Every structure is written in C-alpha cells, then in structure tokens.
Amino acid sequence: MTIFHIRASVASLVLAASLGTVTASVTAVGPASAQPGRVHVSENFDSGVLPAGWRAIDGTWRVQNGRLYGTSASSSQNNKITFGAHLEHFRFEATVRFESVSASTRWAALGLDVPAGGATPWWIATMRSGTTAANGLEFAERTTGNTWNVTDTAAAPTAAGTGRDVQVAAEVHGSQARWFFAGREVLRTGSLRRSGTAGQALFVNGATVSFDNVRVTELAPSALIRPPGTPLTVIAHRGASAAAPENTLVAQDLARRGGADWIENDVQPSSDGVPFVLHDATVDRTTNGTGRIRALTSAQLKALDAGSWFAPQYAGVRMPTLAEQLADLRTRGGRLLLEIKGAHTRAEVSRIVSLVREQQMADRVLVQSFEVDVLRYTRELAPELPLGLLRSTLDANPVAISAQLGLAAYNPSSAALLTRPAVVADLHRAGIATMVWTVDTASAWQQLDSLGVDGVITNRPAELVAWNATH
Template identity: 50%
Template sequence: MPRTPTVRRRRRTALTGAATVLALAVAAPLTTVTTTAAAEPGDVAYAQDFDAVADGELPEGWNAVAGDWAVQDGRLVAQPASIGRITFGPHLDNYRLEATVRFEAVNNPSRWLAPILDIDPSGGVPWWQAAMRSTTTASNGIEIAERTAGNAWNVPSTAAAPSDAGVGDDVRIAIEVQGAHATWIFDGTEVLEGRIGRSDDGVLGFSYDGARISIDDVVVTEIEPRSPVLDDGELPQVAAHRGYSAVTPENTLAAYAAAMRTGAEWVEIDVHTTADGVPIVLHDQRVDRTTDGTGDVAALASDDFTSLEAGSWFSPAYRWQPAPTFAQMLDLMETGPSGMLLEIKGPETRAEVHRVVDMIVDAGLDDRVVVQSFDANALRYARERAPQIPIGLLGNLSADPVATAAELGLDYYNPPAADALARPSAVADLNAAGVGVFAWTANSAGQWRELTDVGVDGIITDRAGELAGWKTAQGQVVAPEPATPTVRVVAPADGAAVERGDTVVVAATATDADEVSLTLDGDPVDNGTSVAAADLALGEHSVVATVAGEGGEATATSTFAVVVTAAGLRSRLAGLDVSTGQLRQLLSALDAEDWERLTATITKHVPDGAARDTLLAEVGEIAAVGG
C-alpha cells in the first residue's frame, strides 16, 4: 500500500538538507556551528573537517575519554585500543550524524568502529552506539548496541550491509536519530533500524575497538521528529502485547523485561487504579485470572494488590512474580530503549487519568509513551493534562475514521487486525492524514505479512520475539530463494543447573518457520511446557528444538542438569507425611550433614516405594559432592 506523499516528502527534506550541507563542506572548510534555540530541521548543529586543527591536537570541545586520539593530515586518527572513545557536540533530540570513516588497520575482522549516539558528556557508561565491522556484510556487520551501566554489551539490533567496509577505504555513513528511534545508513543505503536509550543531556561521540581508524567530514544536522506514519518500505513496528506474553506471564515485570530484550519498539501494558488511588498494572477488572487473589481491583487497596503473586497461573517457574504497580513499570522502562504503549482501562475519572499522566511526566518519559484507550474521555483527560504525549483510540474503525481522529486529536487509531485487513482504504486514509495505525492482536507470520501489505504502522502481538525475528528475516532477503529457518532454545539456558524441587520451562523461538518441534530427552513436548524437575532423573538432560520451513530445516540444543541441594532436600523432607518427632530426626541428621544417619532415618520412617528411593538417591548425591 503506497504511503502518503506528505510523509515521503518529510523524509526527503531531511536527507536533502544533509546532502546540501555536505556539498557546501566540499567547497569550504567546515567550522563548528553553535546550536541555538532557533534551530530548525535542516539546520547544521555542528560540523568539523579537522583541516584547521594542527597535527597532534584535537578540535575544541572534543574530549578523548579512552584511547590515543589526535588529528593527522586533516583527519581524526585513533590508535588501536580496547573500547576507545571520544565525545563531542551538542545534545539534540532529532538529528542526522554523518561522517567519512576508514579502517586503517584491524586486529581481526570482528573489530569495530561506531558513532556514539547518546553518551554522558564525561564519556562514562552507559551509552548507545551504531557500530560497524570491516566485514560489514556479515550478519552482525552492522549493529545498534548499548554499553550498559554494568559495563556489558546489549546488542538488540544487527544487520548486514550491501558491501564490506574493508581496510583502507573511505565509507560515508549516517545515523538518523529521532527520539529513541535510530536508522543506520551505510554508503547511502538504509540497512538497520532500532531503538536506543536517550538521556536528558547526552552528547555525541565515536568509539572503536581493536583497530586503527580515521574519521573526516563530520556533519550533524537537525531533522524532524519521527512521524507516527512509517515511510514507504518500512516494516511495521513491534508492540509486545502485555509484555512478551507468549513466554512470560502477562503484565508483569518479567514480561516487560523480556519484551525489551527482543528489541521490540513498544511494550503494551494495561493500567487500572486501586481503591486508594494507586495506578497498577493489570488487564482484567478483577484480579482472579492472573493472580492468587480475588475481587475487583477498584475495590482493593494498593497494599493488598501488591501482596498478590502474579506468575504461577502461567507457569510454576514464575511463582514469585509480584503484581506490579505502574511506578515499578516506569522504573523498569528506564532500563531499556523500548517505548510504552499504555492502555488506560476505562472508565477512569479525570483525576485518575491525570495521576497516571503526571507519573509519566515526572519520570521524564513523556517522549516515550503513547496513551491509548477504548474510552474517548480518558484520551481527552490525558490530552488536557499533557498535550505533548501522543494518544491513540482503541476499537473498531468508525464509519469515518479520519473525522474521528480529527475530533479527538488522535496520533494513533488502533483497531483489531481483522478490522484493518477488512478496510485497507481506511488505513491508507488515516496514514494520509498523518495518523498511525497499530493493529491487534496478530500472532502468525501470515497475519504479519497481510498487515504489512495493508500498510499498518505497528503490530501488537503476544509473540514479540518471533515478530522481531520475522522482520529481521524480511530485511535480510537478497534473493528469491526462501530464507533459511533459525531456531533457538530460550529455556532452559544451555548449561543451566536446575534444583530438583524447581520447575523446568521448555521453550524455543524461531524465524521463517510457523511451528517449533521440541523434545526433552527424546520425548516430544509442547513449546512453553513446564516440567517438574522432580519428575526427571538427577544428572544431565537435553532439549532439542527443530523447525522446518520453505528454506530448509534448523536444529538447536540446550543441555541442563537436574541437581539436588541440601536446601531443596530439606523442603521435601518437611513435606513428608511423618510425625513431628520423626521429622525432627530427619532434619537433625540433615543439618549435621550426617548422611549415614539420614539414610538410616529415611529407611526407617519413610514407607518403601519410589518416594523413599528418590530421597535416598538425593542423599547419596549430596554426600558425593560433600554437601
């Protein structure tokens, strides 16, 4: 479905402005341009070609944080180092950073250089960067990555470039950043999109690792904020429905964290208000379905709600997952780049909606949240309180959706997937009016393809990881041959040790294949199955995931071990149907690590059978490893 010419022209204006700046740079030396309050899209915010900088020096305002940086012969050169970096430039919300870069030498093909997109002026962690390797045609030759506050790497987005950067060759690169959205452009070709974290005062920079690099002709241009409506050829954004709800319990902290790890652009959650006015996260009006409690959430005090357990209904592996408050979700959201698609469950009062909106603004997250609701009044209350926060109407498309959008001042109109597919002209009309369309809830590759063809801007799905993988696969298709399926065992983790009293969740995710076949020790199991470790023998076990698609087959294996610990054994002894005195004897022997006495006591007081045999085997296992 073609997009509106207005949207296409918006993107071309930004690109043309940057190209004009580059042409001017060829005609005259570049100089630093101070950002002013009057800066508009297309204005140059900063430019530097290093020609006027003496060899061995750095331009004014450039801060070499790590590594050996200096200008040589009109280029900024960095000698090989481990995660060297330099900072420069202003803080901008929406910008295009261009530079000519070159690998002068590399220790090996996995080494990289990267424009830094948001970093504290001091150069400390965390920061986000857009990395490239010399072998940029590799599947991870292009990356959008975070160096976390814990000095570890988080790499949610990777892609291959159309050609290798190589060694000794200049490459013109550009990164467009619009709020938390980043677009990687390699020699004029868009190769990757993803989300990044943003800070209030983060600046720009460059980093590198294990290479000698040089940089020239740096140009930073203001561009327009990202429109809710995608450009031609862009795949719909991923919105994780109630978090990654296919593999974790919905609307929990675990589901939100898992959704962010998939690289989803948005995480959708639901908010109610308790009897004492505290916003909490829950889909239903009653707590019965997804917690261990009962009753209407509006009649519960917040302390009563937060004391509920919200995970064991989904799987025993999540039995300690708490029922979360909205404040906890906002805190978690700040640890990752995903935006929040926030459904306010109606009807809520004006004061209740204002309280939710105030929390978003106070957290400084108003540029990363879309408020949506089936209740038009809730949207009106949100807009009057914080007009800068986008709003979206949930529900079937009206007879004249463009008129409805205009009446409510909508940024998004989000219908069921079936409604969007039945009325593609309405999707096109909304897009032409600058209104984004997110369709819900679509969970199959066939639906994702149909909705993409209709032209929706986002897909709300329970299977966020699978949709993210499907999108990556579409972007990597360079020939008419079907893409090769991929599969990964996500639980249990390879090499994991599972205590015998715990639960093993068996799950896998795949791309370019509709079904995943799983076996546990050779026996078929369903994806997402929970298995009591007590039903498995002590020692090593294996999970094998197999997929088949038009492009072939793929297999992945995860090996884990069922182990026994003294703490786990104590719990099982405490659950035996024995007298208090007999239990004291058992626990006394365990606490004293007197395995011979414990074996004798079990033999004496536990009836002959499988349960006794299992306990004796566990005692022997603990004794063998010294407790």
C-alpha cells in the same frame, strides 16, 4: 511533542562550512534552533586540514588524502574528535574504513551525544571491525564512573574487516536511535539519555580508522507514521504474552530482549487508588486470588502470585504497579503504549498522568483507550502525551473523530480494519497513524504490511521482529 518512528527523507540544503585549524579555544556549541532539513555538518576533508570547530580530544587525528584519520594505540584508549551542535533529531552518516586493528574486537564509533570537551557521560553507536560478531554493532554509554553501559547489540550482515569502505549512519530522535550498516537498519534503542547540550563526535579504539563524507542532517520530529520501506512497528501485547505471564515485568523484559519497539499494557486502579497493570476486571484469571481489582487494596494485590497460572517457573512473579513498570522502562529502555482500561474519573486519569511525569517518561508514552472520556481527560491534563483511540468496529469517519479528539493514532482491531482498509491511507493523509490489534500470524502481518499499517500489536513480538528482518 517528539515521538518516535523516523522520517528518513530530508531536504538537500547544504550548510557551507569555513575551514581552518582547530585550536584549544574551541568551546561547546549549544543547542541549535530547530531547522529540519538543515545540513549542520558536511565534510569530505578535501581542504587538507581539520575543519574549523573540530576538536581533537585525545589520540592522533590528521587529514590526509581527502580523509580524516584517527589512531588509538590500545584498547584502553577511546580516542575522540568532537564537533557539531546539540540536536534532538538528526541523521549522522559517514564512510568508515578500518585501516588496521589490533584485534577484530576493536572499534570505531559515531558519537551521538558527546560534550565538546569529551567529558563523560557520552553515548555512541559502535562498529567493531569484526561486525558479524553478536556484538559487532552496539549502542553504549560511557558513564561518569568510566564504565560501559551497553544497552543494545547486534550482528551486522557482513564483516567490515580492514581496507574497505562501509557506509554507516545513525538516526536519533530524543532517546530513540536506529543504527544503519551499508544502508540496512540493523539495530534500535530506546535508552539514550540526552544531555541537552552535547554534540557529535568520531571515535577510534585500538585501531587506525579513516573517515570520509561525514554528514549531520537535522530531522523533523519523528512521527508514528511508518515511512515507506521501513519495517512494521512491533508492539508487544501485554509484553511477550505468548512466552511469559502477561502484564508482568518478566513479560516486558522478554519483549524488550526480543526487539519490540513498544510494550502495550492495561492499567486499572486498586481500591486505594494505586494504578496496577492488569487486563481483566478481576484478578481471577491471571493470579492465585479472586475479586475485582477495584475492590482490592494495593497491599492485597501485591501479595498475589501473578505467574504460576502461566507456568510453574514463573511462581512468585508479582503484578506490577504502573510506577514500577515505568521505572523499569526508564532505566532499562523501552516505550509504553499505555491503555487506560475501562471508565476512569478525571482524578484517576490525573494520577496516571502524574506517574508518567514523575518517572520522566512523557516522551516515551502513548496513551490509548476505548473510552473517549479518558482520552479527553488525558488531553486536558497532559497535552504533551500523544493519544490513540482503540476501536473494535470502525467509526463512520475515523479521520473526523481523530481530529475531534486530537489523536496521534487510530487503533482498530485487525478484523475491523479489513472491512474498510482504505481508511489507512485516509488517516495517513490527515497525519494519523494506525496501530492494529491483536495479530499473531505471518500471513496477517503480510496483509497489514501491504496495507501500509504503521504498527502491529502482537502476542508474539520476537516472531514479528524476525518476520520484519526477512521482509
């Protein structure tokens, strides 16, 4: 299956493209067969004409002096030129130069999932000429109702301005994408909704923009293993649990807003079999109720206050069901490191798997547990879901047990890992990631980063995001 962090290295295979004038007869290009490393588009516009298969949908597009120029007369015109094939995993890069703009808020964009005919919905990675604004860079959807759904924003480290070339790129893996500005990763999203058929595009809004060195390279399905030189994956322990009541939707939202790559949770069933998000065996510590979660009905659990214990302003916050948590992540963005807490029967695991599938979240969930039987049940029931084994002490041979269970990740405590840090490299050689728990200090993050750990589970996700940005 396809999951998540990005291998940036690709082969240098070049696809020779025939050149010619685009015509109205160009039709949509369907999904291409998977060929990681293949360069699907490589265009420097030295031919002097629009490349074959490029379709100018609206606005003025011309090739001149070895560059492609697009002009949009006003901010109401989202002018686009479409090309390429549908790819689930790809890197889209270009040299972009704002020649003139009507205002610093005007923008150019890389179209990440755009039908050949330009119909909505489509997704873009946007760059304003005033890139240092808080929304200088964006991931956004143009909906079927012709409204904007802006899912993620960030400020670039420098201003694009006008008259200067900027190297930009987006790397896409299914619903995940990363935005690179001048060689630096500045923004991520987990909210793309892919069409399964649409290709790529270039956009201009309220500006004249020139493009050069446009390249689309197919990537291998992403892995959990962190490529060298990329940041630690940030995993929010029970959400932003240092800032909000743990395992609630408000903690999840704070973690998402803080830039966490994953939300980590704990799932257990009520007495009537509904999976709820709760860490402890009882509700005593984190609600105004008492008793074992498995002895309380879903109605009883839903009546409890799960916020007041943390701070008065969270009074009335409720314990979410797993279905509610998955629905929130599906609609608002995010990935889930789903811990099945404690012993579960095969039927109980089956209900959890069914919820993941019903919410169409199989490509954004990694199941982890301390319980080997739980992982075996999950693998039998849902072989598409990646698995992680939680450990408070290291196994004698982590690679062997990972192979036996079919793991994607081996997830020890920080203290356990530090007894034998060489296991990280051993696991990586076997294609297995390491996600370490639960680490909240900069000195410890530095140590784990130096060991090559892939992800860190932390109560302070926003702080780890900031630490990543400075290191």
